[in-house]
Amino acid sequence: MKRKVRDEPGYKPIAILNEVQRKYGVELKYYTAWRCKEKTMYDIHGDESNCYDKLRRYCRALKLNNPGSCADYEIDPQAQKFLRIFISFGNSILNFHRGCRQMICLDGTHIKNKYKGCLLSAVSKDPNDELYTLAYAIVDAENDRNWEWFCNKLKEILVYQNGGLLKNYTIFSDRHSGLIKAIPLAAIAPTRQEFEEHISLIVQSMPRAESFIRDLDPNRWANAYFSGDRWGIMNSNQVDCWNGWVKDERSLPVPSMIDAIRIKIMKMIGNR
Known part of the structure; x- marks a missing residue:
């Protein structure tokens, strides 16, 4: 199942049960299929409980190798647990100012990995009326505190690339x-x-x-x-499309999720 799970991170244990039954005529217990999925994810991505330590290195590497990028990572200083991470790539910010409409759609969607959380996103439309990713963040929960933090980070990158000035932007959200x-x-x-x-x-x-x-x-x-x-x-459908676009990635551990979305963004920009 390793190849299948690598291609489709959201592949569920019940699907493993059905495929083994269909191919080999063997009936597995659900727990066996669940263990299969857990073992496969471990072999591919490592120990998910320790993966959050990789985020510090990832943020440093991103800023070093992609100038102008914003990558901020926060933990709870007392509990030493992951709180949130904000990612916006330098070229995404620059090209947003160069040619995208001055509108931003905001939304959040649930993460499907073991530790859950929420994926927040800010998207726009390019001059060809196609979806454009400006920034995204992974937070422990969708609440007022995290949305305020996300919007402040968003404001920082908009002001920084615009010479310290903030333009008028139209914000679309499912309030x-x-x-x-x-x-x-x-x-x-x-x-x-x-x-x-x-x-x-x-x-x-x-x-x-x-x-x-x-x-x-x-x-x-x-x-x-x-x-x-x-x-x-008239609506925020474009950000709903983005949530569907990263559906499989939302099942990955956080570091793998962040990097998989980066690769999708690079491929989309390259194709265009």
């Missing part, structure tokens, strides 16, 4: 996981009058939603009230 389905009907209203008409229809059909909708700042999600540039984008 609430539980938005009611009817709200997008109002989000595409081009005028305030149409917006209010749509909202009235929603409130009539769902009275309990009124306070929820009214408490949201329409400047941040409704076309009719948004004063910035939307760059022709």
